[in-house]
Amino acid sequence: MLTVSSLKKSYESPAKRKKRTGGDDTRAYAVGGIDFEIQEGELFTLLGPSGCGKTTTLRSIAGLEKPTTGSITLGERVLFDDKKGINLRANMRGFGMVFQSYAIWPHMTVFKNVSFPLEVLPRAQRPDRAEIERRVAEVLDVIELGAYSSRPATKLSGGQQQRLALGRALVTRPELMLLDEPLSNLDAKLRESMRFELKRLQRELNLTAIYVTHDQAEALVMSNRIAVMNQGRIEQIGKPREIYTKPATRFVAEFIGTSNFLDAKVVAVRGDEVEVETAQGRLTARGVERVPAVGSAVLLSIRPESVDLTREPRGGVPNEWSGTVATRAFLGDTVDHIIDVGGGVEIRNRSNPNLSVPPGESVHFTVAPDKVIVVPAD
Numbered sequence: 001m002l003t004v005s006s007l008k009k010s011y012e013s014p015a016k017r018k019k020r021t022g023g024d025d026t027r028a029y030a031v032g033g034i035d036f037e038i039q040e041g042e043l044f045t046l047l048g049p050s051g052c053g054k055t056t057t058l059r060s061i062a063g064l065e066k067p068t069t070g071s072i073t074l075g076e077r078v079l080f081d082d083k084k085g086i087n088l089r090a091n092m093r094g095f096g097m098v099f100q101s102y103a104i105w106p107h108m109t110v111f112k113n114v115s116f117p118l119e120v121l122p123r124a125q126r127p128d129r130a131e132i133e134r135r136v137a138e139v140l141d142v143i144e145l146g147a148y149s150s151r152p153a154t155k156l157s158g159g160q161q162q163r164l165a166l167g168r169a170l171v172t173r174p175e176l177m178l179l180d181e182p183l184s185n186l187d188a189k190l191r192e193s194m195r196f197e198l199k200r201l202q203r204e205l206n207l208t209a210i211y212v213t214h215d216q217a218e219a220l221v222m223s224n225r226i227a228v229m230n231q232g233r234i235e236q237i238g239k240p241r242e243i244y245t246k247p248a249t250r251f252v253a254e255f256i257g258t259s260n261f262l263d264a265k266v267v268a269v270r271g272d273e274v275e276v277e278t279a280q281g282r283l284t285a286r287g288v289e290r291v292p293a294v295g296s297a298v299l300l301s302i303r304p305e306s307v308d309l310t311r312e313p314r315g316g317v318p319n320e321w322s323g324t325v326a327t328r329a330f331l332g333d334t335v336d337h338i339i340d341v342g343g344g345v346e347i348r349n350r351s352n353p354n355l356s357v358p359p360g361e362s363v364h365f366t367v368a369p370d371k372v373i374v375v376p377a378d
């Protein structure tokens with residue numbers, strides 16, 4: 001539906017850019033040449049740390065920022081193409097937008113906040129009064145604010161105001177919704193429940209949306225697909241589970257979730273099974289997607305929940321190591337153990353609280369071969 005091709009954006013003039021980077025193109029752009037496609041009905045997330053270029057990408061799609069090069073098309077419609085000299089104005093793109101500061105109109109009622117975007121449409125597109133009332137009622141119903149229709153917008157809770165901002169963007173039935181950290185002004189609890197609300201709305205209305213966030217938990221919960229961005233580039237695009245279980249790069253492995261990292265060298269390859277040597281011993285990884293060559297250096301990423309702790313050795317199973325519990329942390333529904341395996345290396349485990357081993361005691365653990373993630377060492 002939406003296609004972004006070779007998109008680059010620099011906020012500097014070519015001369016200034018050259019002076020700052022000495023012609024090094026990799027550091028020259030806020031967005032350094034990205035490609036992705038979004039399908040209808042999909043919630044697609046741009047995820048990455050502050051300054052990685054998410055907002056610049058979103059604003060370029062919105063038409064609020066003019067990209068330096070590349071193209072953006074929506075179906076057959078070209079929105080931006082530097083070669084063809086096309087740059088459609090933001091208000092001609094017809095997208096719904098919700099930003100971090102969800103500026104609802106404070107002097108208007110809930111009803112008026114939602115009806116206003118329809119009332120200011122050009123005469124030819126503007127629905128008649130009865131139709132406006134019908135559409136506003138429909139949207140208020142969806143965002144569950146029907147009972148608050150005549151209330152001043154400022155007399156709503158934070159979560160309700162956020163839903164109102166969404167309703168205001170929805171009422172014109174945009175082909176695409178652009179959401180830039182829309183939940184970040186809410187407190188932690190509300191933010192969490194709003195994730196599910198937003199996801200429900202998106203699914204019920206079959207909305208196509210691009211969602212920008214630096215919060216990986218939010219991205220994993222809400223998205224159909226995630227593009228992980230780093231320094232103006234996309235490191236990986238995939239479904240949440242793929243991004244979590246099969247990170248393609250060191251950056252993605254480090255950015256998403258908590259992980260144990262071990263440097264290793266490949267010593268044998270059998271199909272998608274890879275045997276590696278670490279300073280602490282050998283490990284086998286299975287189901288490896290990008291099989292590295294024998295002899296190459298790799299990074300192993302092992303999630304704490306994949307570290308299966310026991311007090312007695314199991315024996316006869318692959319990837320069994322032992323160590324001493326250095327620290328233990330009770331997290332309510334889980335217990336984390338930090339296990340000292342020697343050589344200054346510690347492995348974090350996450351267990352059910354009914355297995356809780358005090359510091360100082362020796363333990364054994366295994367990691368199933370399909371839970372050993374092999375990432376190219378860059």
Ligand SMILES: Nc1ncnc2c1ncn2[C@@H]1O[C@H](COP(=O)(O)OP(=O)(O)OP(=O)(O)O)[C@@H](O)[C@H]1O
Pocket residue numbers: 011030031048049050051052053054055056057214
């Ligand atoms: N108007 C601007 N003028 C100059 N540089 C800018 C401008 N806007 C953004 N940048 C720079 O472009 C880069 C990408 O910024 P961008 O806002 O797109 O990142 P982001 O991933 O959305 O970060 P955040 O989560 O902090 O908003 C940053 O280095 C930023 O400093």
